[in-house]
Amino acid sequence: MIRDFFYYNPVKIVFGEGKLNEAGTYAQAYGKKAVIVTTGNFFKESGLVDRLQKILKVSGIDSLHFPDVDPNPLNTQIDKGAALAKAAGCDMVIGLGGGSAIDAAKGMAIVLGHGKPIWNFCIGENVETISAKTFPIIAITTTSGTGSECTQWAVITNKETAEKPGIGADFTFAKVAIIDPELMASMPPKITAATGFDTLAHSIEAYTAVLSTPITDMFCEEAIRLCGKYLRRAVKNGKDREARNGMAFANSLAGISISVGIVTLCHGLAHSIGGVAGTTHGETLAAMTPATMRFSMKSNPDKYKNITMFLRDEYCTADRYKVEDSIDDVKTLIRDLDLDVPLSKQGLKEKDIEKAADGVINYMGGSITNDPSMPKREDIINIIKQSF
Ligand SMILES: NC(=O)c1ccc[n+]([C@@H]2O[C@H](COP(=O)([O-])OP(=O)(O)OC[C@H]3O[C@@H](n4cnc5c(N)ncnc54)[C@H](O)[C@@H]3O)[C@@H](O)[C@H]2O)c1
Ligand SMILES: [Fe+2]
Structure with a gap:
């Protein structure tokens, strides 16, 4: 019997090699002047920003480039970018890059629409509501x-x-997502590995979450299969088109899944540790996924057995696996990807372990209630220590 569920994802998805060329056609419905947000000048130097500006121009869209965003975008950078875009008369925001550029673009769209600093919408008792005033967002993932x-x-x-x-x-979904695997070919192996592991973590967490749905389960199953099949290949040879294509699809399937099923404890921890120690998202997830899986698997053993089957890209009855097999397979993948780096070597200090645990509780509480194993403060501290 199909269980009750809620599902919503309004993003128009344009997928395929060369689809960047269609950015203007899709964007023209949403505005006349775009601010293009990137993390640094890499894409200016590679010619990608100029290429996009020309593509937009053909569709009658002017644009300006805002490159002053760090990986793990800062609230201050978002406010600064929005002020520049406002002064230039921009009416839409295009994120061109990884999660950092796209998230900064979303933040700028909120600030532009509401005329208030982004942190007002983030944390605190008086946190403001994000409304339909949010400017249109176009996301081009690299x-x-x-x-x-x-x-x-x-x-x-x-x-x-x-x-x-x-x-x-609901207003911070991109109007259009352009997923062009050609844009991912320039990622070096380290970034391919860390970002690809983020995709796997999203798939595992949304699949085993309290808020998982029959629709997102299908997406997660396929995303885990694609990660098992293609992530090693994409890291080994960035020019492997089939592998890049498979990982690009896995990335979006997992994204849709976390838009509905959300994430669980491992992501809550990665956010809090990232805030405390400035770590790289995918690397932090890799350090903690085995320990969080071990903690959570008891509450969802059937799904953890399935994860093994998907990662091995097998079709069989999952009863032939032990629940722990999924952890062993993920650990092997982490080693193969060179992501086997404990939190202590990523910059987390021992004195900050409790602070990191409290961060999850204070502002990522949804990741705890969405984890069927309902971790307590001491469980969270133990998981960090095991991954330290
Ligand atoms: N919005 C979400 O749903 C969501 C989900 C998970 C994580 N995040 C957040 O996203 C951020 C991480 O994003 P990310 O992992 O995509 O990395 P990123 O955007 O921080 O990019 C990492 C580095 O790779 C470079 N880069 C990007 N694409 C490249 C390419 N094709 N070739 C060469 N270099 C390239 C960037 O310029 C940057 O220096 C974190 O802040 C994380 O917390 C957001
Ligand atoms: Fe993530």
């Missing part, structure tokens, strides 16, 4: 990792408070 092009989430870091919450609303 990593296969966060799935941000298909989610409503924007992850924003505040250096002053050392917090990194995820925010989002």
Whole structure:
């Protein structure tokens, strides 16, 4: 019997090699002047920003480039970019890059629409509601990792408070997501590995979450299969078109899944540790996924057995596996991807372990209630220690 569920994802998805060329055709419904957001000048130097500006121009869209965004975008950078875009008369925001550029674009769209600093919409008792005033967002992903092009989430870091919450609303979904695997070919192996592991973590977490649905389960199953089949290949040879294509699809399937099924404890921890120690999202997830899986698997053994079957791209009855097999397979993948780096080597200090645990409880509580094993504070501290 099909269980009750709620599902919503309004993103128009344009997928395929060369689809960047269609960006103007899709964007012209939403505005006349775009601010293009990137993390640094890499895409300016590679010619991608100029190429996009020309494509937009053909459809009558003017644009300006805002490159001053760090990986793990800061609230202050988002406010600055929105002020520049406002002064230039921009009426839509295009994120061109990985999750950081796309999330910064979402943040700027909120600020432009509401005329208030982004942190007002992030944390606190008086947190403001994100409304339909949010400017239109177009997401062009160049990593296969966060799935941000298909989610409503924007992850924003505040250096002053050392917090990194995820925010989002129905109005922060991109109007259009362009997923062009050709744009991912320039990712070096380290970024391919870290971002690809993020995709796998999204798929495992949304699949085993309290809020999982029959629709997102199908997407997660396929995303896990694609990660098992293609992530090693994409890391080994970035020019492997089939592998890039498979990971690009996995990325978006997993993104759609976390827009509905949301994430669980491992992501809550990755946000909090990222805020405290400025770590790289995918690397932090890799350090903690085995311990969080071990903690959570008891509450969902059948799904954990299935994860093994999907990762091995097998079709059989999952009863032939032990629940722990999924953890062993994920650990092997982590080693093969060179992501086997404990949190202590990623910059987390021992004195900050409790602070990191409290961050999850204080502002990523949804990741705890969405985890069927309902971890308590001491469980969270233990998981960090096991991954330290
Ligand atoms: N919005 C969401 O749903 C969501 C989900 C998970 C994570 N996140 C957040 O997204 C951020 C991470 O995003 P990410 O993992 O995509 O990495 P990123 O956007 O931070 O990019 C990492 C680095 O790779 C570079 N890069 C991107 N594409 C490239 C390419 N094709 N070739 C060469 N270099 C390239 C970037 O310029 C940057 O220096 C974190 O802040 C994380 O918390 C968001
Ligand atoms: Fe993630």
